[in-house]
Amino acid sequence: MQHRSALDKVRHLGSTHSGAEHWWSERLTAIALVPLSLWFVYSAIGLTGADLAEFKAWIGLYGNPVLLILFIFCMFHHGHLGVQVVIEDYVHNEQVKFLAIISTKFVAVLFGTASAFAVLQLTFRI
């Protein structure tokens, strides 16, 4: 018995048309997020109730701005790829699906860029 569908039957039926790259990016960012998110939770515990001066002092510590920006990049990249899969699974109307995926990407890039820029601003402005 043949367990795989014939190639000519499945061609053009994919929902993203770029599955492998999407899948791989989702895994790579997931791997990176294991240490990054643990580091962030550990740091956030220390920032409980901190005021702005304490927060800036923490951001200014050696290595923290780079780790924060990596965390931001991986979190928004991984998150938006993940939400895209969820949309593809549940939204069946092609137009709505297209708009929802585009909006997800725009929101992720906007909030991700704004967050990363905020880190730079808090690092370099006294």
Next chain:
Amino acid sequence: MASENRPLSPHLQVYRPQITSILSIIHRLTGVTLAAGALLFACWILAATYGEDAFAFAQRMLGSWFGQLVLLGFTFALFYHLGNGIRHLAWDAGWGFEMDKLRVSGWIVVLFSLLMTCVTFIAAYTAAGGT
């Protein structure tokens, strides 16, 4: 083959809940929750660029009982999703896809996420000086 009315996953109505399927849908729920949490994270760090008062306000909101409840949810979501995400990566590498291993690793993830959520909150209360 018509590409218009193809069935799309998943068909929850016809699926009997099992430990494996419940853990799977929680992975999805926590993933979407964390994506929302990423937006909250952005607001928090942006508040710091607006100055002392804005950041103090953000910190006060997060420290309120409602803010703490939200953070409790995000903390659990993160640890669950992280633990189960490692489970996913193991499957991708070809490990642990047998039924008995699936059940054991699933329960380990549940215990891990509950435990780490407690540890995080105890540590945060300690860091805040018991307030």
